[in-house]
Amino acid sequence: MTLYQLINLSLLLTHGLVSVALIGAVTHQCAAVLFPSTDKTGGTFISRYRQVKGAGFARAVALLYISNLILGGILYPEYRLEVRYALEEMHLLSTVGLFELKEHWAAIGLALLPIYLSAWHTEPAIHQPVSHRKAATLTLGFIIWFTFLTGHVVNNVRGL
Amino acid sequence: MRFSAHWFTLGFCLSYAAILVFELGVITYYPITGHWHIGAPLDNEGPAMHWYGLVTLALIVGGVVAVVLKEQWLPRLLRQHNVFIVWVLMLATGWLLRGFWLGA
Numbered sequence: 270m271t272l273y274q275l276i277n278l279s280l281l282l283t284h285g286l287v288s289v290a291l292i293g294a295v296t297h298q299c300a301a302v303l304f305p306s307t308d309k310t311g312g313t314f315i316s317r318y319r320q321v322k323g324a325g326f327a328r329a330v331a332l333l334y335i336s337n338l339i340l341g342g343i344l345y346p347e348y349r350l351e352v353r354y355a356l357e358e359m360h361l362l363s364t365v366g367l368f369e370l371k372e373h374w375a376a377i378g379l380a381l382l383p384i385y386l387s388a389w390h391t392e393p394a395i396h397q398p399v400s401h402r403k404a405a406t407l408t409l410g411f412i413i414w415f416t417f418l419t420g421h422v423v424n425n426v427r428g429l
Numbered sequence: 430m431r432f433s434a435h436w437f438t439l440g441f442c443l444s445y446a447a448i449l450v451f452e453l454g455v456i457t458y459y460p461i462t463g464h465w466h467i468g469a470p471l472d473n474e475g476p477a478m479h480w481y482g483l484v485t486l487a488l489i490v491g492g493v494v495a496v497v498l499k500e501q502w503l504p505r506l507l508r509q510h511n512v513f514i515v516w517v518l519m520l521a522t523g524w525l526l527r528g529f530w531l532g533a
Binding site for chain 2: 342345346347349350362363365366367369370372373374376377379380381383384386387401404405408412
């Protein structure tokens with residue numbers, strides 16, 4: 270394995286690990302806004318999972334999202350030259366399309382980040398309805414899950 | 430200098446959609462040669478990548494709009510349901526890419 274390949278592999282693994290951290294944080298938040306727990310005693314694991322203070326996750330989610338987008342951006346030319354050509358030769362256009370959609374939705378997630386952060390750091394009762402926070406968080410959660418699963422599927426079909 | 434999150438989302442989404450629909454790929458990266466190019470696409474440089482330029486331009490437009498325009502100038506409906514614009518853009522990109530699945 271050459272140094273170039275080793276660097277690419279390290280970047281890909283880091284990209285995957287950051288994605289896992291991001292998925293964990295955003296799913297916690299989604300659970301907290303979708304099914305807020307009223308159980309103050311701790312209760313079951315599910316109850317404790319829903320009890321997290323979502324605001325504490327918001328900055329971490331934004332930071333991880335941007336870091337992961339940059340990592341993906343660094344790896345993207347390698348995908349374009351090594352993976353996409355192979356997929357096209359195998360006539361797997363639907364997989365190519367899935368990755369194209371992933372790249373666009375990941376970029377669109379950037380547009381969502383400021384209103385997502387503002388929704389979590391503004392008192393909902395004064396400035397905006399709670400549903401705004403819920404909508405921004407669930408949409409970001411959806412984008413993160415979609416990009417993660419798509420990246421995983423494409424990497425399984427033809428990895429870097 | 431105040432930054433309006435809502436104007437940023439609106440500016441980013443509208444410029445992203447416009448660049449994508451009208452194929453205004455102003456900044457292009459050529460991964461084989463490692464060249465960046467501003468302007469009309471070049472021949473003999475291998476495959477072109479427009480995504481970096483697309484995101485950069487949308488970020489610039491969104492950022493400028495967010496700083497220049499005041500939050501209160503945005504209609505209340507858009508301020509409260511700005512996420513809807515993100516969904517419309519996501520669906521629009523899916524529609525533009527439909528050829529990959531439908532063979533169009």
